[in-house]
Amino acid sequence: MTVTPRLTETAFISFDGSELPLKTWLPAIPPGAVIIALHGYNDYANFIRDAAVWFNERGIGVYAYDQRGFGGAPHRGKWAGHGAMCRDLGTIITLVQRRHPEVPLYLLGDSMGGAVIMVADRPEDPLPTDGVILVAPAVWSRSTMPFYQRWALWLGARLMPWQRVSGKGLHITPSDNKEMLKALGRDPLIIKESRIDAVYGLVNLMDAAYEAADRFNGKVLFLYGAKDEIIPPAPMADVFARRLHGRFAKPQRLLVYANGYHMLLRDLQAEVVWQDILCWLASPQEIFPSVRQKAAAEITRVEDIAAFVHPPAPPAEVDPDGKENAKMLSNETKRQGSHSKQQ
Numbered sequence: 001m002t003v004t005p006r007l008t009e010t011a012f013i014s015f016d017g018s019e020l021p022l023k024t025w026l027p028a029i030p031p032g033a034v035i036i037a038l039h040g041y042n043d044y045a046n047f048i049r050d051a052a053v054w055f056n057e058r059g060i061g062v063y064a065y066d067q068r069g070f071g072g073a074p075h076r077g078k079w080a081g082h083g084a085m086c087r088d089l090g091t092i093i094t095l096v097q098r099r100h101p102e103v104p105l106y107l108l109g110d111s112m113g114g115a116v117i118m119v120a121d122r123p124e125d126p127l128p129t130d131g132v133i134l135v136a137p138a139v140w141s142r143s144t145m146p147f148y149q150r151w152a153l154w155l156g157a158r159l160m161p162w163q164r165v166s167g168k169g170l171h172i173t174p175s176d177n178k179e180m181l182k183a184l185g186r187d188p189l190i191i192k193e194s195r196i197d198a199v200y201g202l203v204n205l206m207d208a209a210y211e212a213a214d215r216f217n218g219k220v221l222f223l224y225g226a227k228d229e230i231i232p233p234a235p236m237a238d239v240f241a242r243r244l245h246g247r248f249a250k251p252q253r254l255l256v257y258a259n260g261y262h263m264l265l266r267d268l269q270a271e272v273v274w275q276d277i278l279c280w281l282a283s284p285q286e287i288f289p290s291v292r293q294k295a296a297a298e299i300t301r302v303e304d305i306a307a308f309v310h311p312p313a314p315p316a317e318v319d320p321d322g323k324e325n326a327k328m329l330s331n332e333t334k335r336q337g338s339h340s341k342q343q
Contacts, residue, residue: 003015003017005094006095007092007095007099008022009022009024010022012065014087014088014091014092015091018068018073018074018088019073020066020067020068020074021044021045021072021073022045022064022066023064024063025049025056025061025062025063026061027057027059027060027061029059031059031061031100032059032060033059033060033103033104033281034061034062034104035052035060035061035062035063035105035108036062036063036064036092036096036105036106036107036108037052037062037063037064037107037108037109037110038064038089038108038109038112038116039064039066039067039070039071039112039113040110040113041111041194041202042190042191042192043111044067044070044071044072044073045065045066045071046064046187046189047110047265047266048062048064048108048110048265050265050270051270051274054274055274061100063096065092067080067085067088067113067116068080068084068085068088070191071189072189076191077191077195078197079197079198079200079201080201081201082115082116082119082201082204085116085205086119089117089120090120090127093107093127093128105128105129106129106131106132106133107127107129107133108132108135108277109132109133109134109135110135110265111135111136111137111138112138112202114136114137114138114209115137115139115205115206115209116209117134117137118137118208118209118212118213119208119209121212121216121218123215126218127218129218131218131219131280131284132221133221133223134220134221134223135223135265135273136223136225136228136236136264137209137222137231137239138205138209139209139210139231139235139239172229174229174230174263175261175262175263175266175267175268176259176267177263177267177270180263180266210235210239213239217247218250218252219251219284220250220251220252221252221255221276222239222243222253222254222255223255223257223260223273223276223277224254224256224260224264225256225257225259225260225261225264225267226256226257226258226259227261228260228261228262229262231262233309237309241305244305251285253298254298254300255276255290255291255296255298256296256297256299257269257273257290257296258297259295260273269295273290275289276288
């Protein structure tokens, strides 16, 4: 059966006829630029809603679709394979360019969405866009995981792929925007528990994205929060370090937000991030508003990377009564006493 990919008001019909829910935000005037936004794991197209409305007010259009297995897309909760996900991306790029000829087109990938973009953009077949924005891209590969995590994932995916797991009990803070997180908890399109085989598929994608970093030779804006508890700083620092040796022909800029969490586009300071994206779209070499406001630092040297991976400890507060020092001394005495008993 021959399938003609197309966009409708509510759906993106992909290369194989899969109907993926589509959200479109277009300004009242012809857009000066268009963004295709890819959501993260267990999320869906609505992740970009607030940012898209803000961008619309500034003349930028946004398209976002539910990737296979997520949101309202077919086979919810099952991993489709990153090959199909990458092909979906290539298909919608063609359709959006056809709808907006001569308009600059950018990709924005959030977490898993960023990994899909990195893997899809191959040197032999580069994505035909004007630039890419990667927001905390998922580059936490197996090689950077502790061995017990790799072993448990491998075993779980083979013995009980249908088993569902959640993030409860991990005490991870994905954002400082508590009201937004509560709303996500009530949203029926957010997947709350993952099949183990889906997690295994995600790690395969992250592996591929980590490897793709060596060849990701495009005009790119990397955005990362120093308080990200989802994607650890070490693999991100490794990816950043590869940007700093002049090996890539197109400009690649790297920003780290001191108070940013994993969900940068929806944190309490989200508008700071939106302003940086808008600045980069308009003038890729301009100093970022967040840098001028000292809300973020641009990584341009290896020393900058070391500073965000191992930030300096905050200075000790002045304790005029000596209570804190006394408490620390008491705790240290107890620790030493316990150690002596163990010996």
